[in-house]
Amino acid sequence: MRKLFNITSVFLLSLFCLAVSAQDNNFYPGKIWNDADGKPINAHGGGILYDKGIYYWFGEIKNGKTIRVEEDKSWENYRVNAGGISCYSSKDLVHWKNEGVALAPSTDSTSELYFGKVIERPKVIYNAKTKQYVMWMHIDSKNYGYARAGVAVSKAPAGPYTYLGAVRPNDAMSRDMTVFKDTDGKAYLVCTSENNLTIHVNLLSDDYLKPTAIFTRILIGQNREAPAIVKHHNKYFLITSLCSGWDPNAARYAVADSMLGNWVVMGNPCTGEDSATTFHSQSAYIIAAAGKDKYIFMADRWQKTDLPDSRYIWLPLEFEGDKMVVKWEDKWHL
Numbered sequence: 001m002r003k004l005f006n007i008t009s010v011f012l013l014s015l016f017c018l019a020v021s022a023q024d025n026n027f028y029p030g031k032i033w034n035d036a037d038g039k040p041i042n043a044h045g046g047g048i049l050y051d052k053g054i055y056y057w058f059g060e061i062k063n064g065k066t067i068r069v070e071e072d073k074s075w076e077n078y079r080v081n082a083g084g085i086s087c088y089s090s091k092d093l094v095h096w097k098n099e100g101v102a103l104a105p106s107t108d109s110t111s112e113l114y115f116g117k118v119i120e121r122p123k124v125i126y127n128a129k130t131k132q133y134v135m136w137m138h139i140d141s142k143n144y145g146y147a148r149a150g151v152a153v154s155k156a157p158a159g160p161y162t163y164l165g166a167v168r169p170n171d172a173m174s175r176d177m178t179v180f181k182d183t184d185g186k187a188y189l190v191c192t193s194e195n196n197l198t199i200h201v202n203l204l205s206d207d208y209l210k211p212t213a214i215f216t217r218i219l220i221g222q223n224r225e226a227p228a229i230v231k232h233h234n235k236y237f238l239i240t241s242l243c244s245g246w247d248p249n250a251a252r253y254a255v256a257d258s259m260l261g262n263w264v265v266m267g268n269p270c271t272g273e274d275s276a277t278t279f280h281s282q283s284a285y286i287i288a289a290a291g292k293d294k295y296i297f298m299a300d301r302w303q304k305t306d307l308p309d310s311r312y313i314w315l316p317l318e319f320e321g322d323k324m325v326v327k328w329e330d331k332w333h334l
């Protein structure tokens with residue numbers, strides 16, 4: 001009887017472990033997401049680098065009390081001191097280890113990385129020719145008047161990164177931005193420009209360190225920001241949001257046959273309840289899961305009066321032919 005009891009106990013324990021394991025592998029959009037140390041992940045407006053079997057999540061570190069910036073009330077800005085750029089690593093996109101600060105802010109008020117200014121939306125790509133990891137980010141003043149794209153480099157994916165400076169690509173404003181590395185090795189800086197009226201797609205130099213003179217203006221006059229790009233079956237898909245400060249709105253996506261080509265607006269990729277607010281979030285990045293024909297829509301649910309408590313909305317992104325679809329899931333897994 002004792003032997004049978006022991007076998008039964010082991011069996012039940014195994015089932016319990018399997019259940020816990022399955023639960024632990026789920027994404028829970030909008031819930032507090034802790035790292036391996038049990039602390040909430042602090043990587044907002046982020047992007048993902050996949051390198052040698054490891055995913056690296058870079059994002060804005062939000063620290064301290066959230067305050068209203070009064071210099072330009074039309075923007076309804078809320079701000080915390082810029083904490084620099086964080087880095088987390090993972091093998092499965094669910095469990096994340098804190099790798100520390102990848103790019104530290106400065107205490108020098110004349111620096112573009114001054115902690116009282118804006119350091120947002122970091123994206124990292126690898127340059128095989130120079131063997132450098134290249135980080136691009138939005139660099140700005142409190143009232144968003146500086147409007148530049150900053151670049152930093154490192155020999156290791158997690159950093160630390162060395163800041164090289166910021167530019168206005170082709171003498172144009174650059175605010176919300178992303179970086180896309182194509183399968184042919186070319187890379188593009190995609191940024192909100194012209195006072196957020198238009199998106200610019202800039203071809204980067206071979207070393208990925210500066211914009212070239214080759215660029216195109218897309219979504220002209222459509223007031224878009226928060227760009228996120230993915231390539232699927234030789235077509236390019238771009239998700240953006242409207243410009244409504246920290247308040248959510250309906251996402252839109254556009255499709256093109258090439259990065260510098262004609263982008264056709266297709267509508268809202270989100271469906272179902274709360275799709276009109278992108279599930280109360282704003283696009284940040286699209287993850288192509290390595291070795292799988294699966295994608296993840298990565299967004300931020302901004303808490304504008306408590307920015308450090310802003311949550312992450314990661315949802316499955318699917319394609320129905322050339323139609324992009326994002327549906328809400330309370331919990332899900334790859």
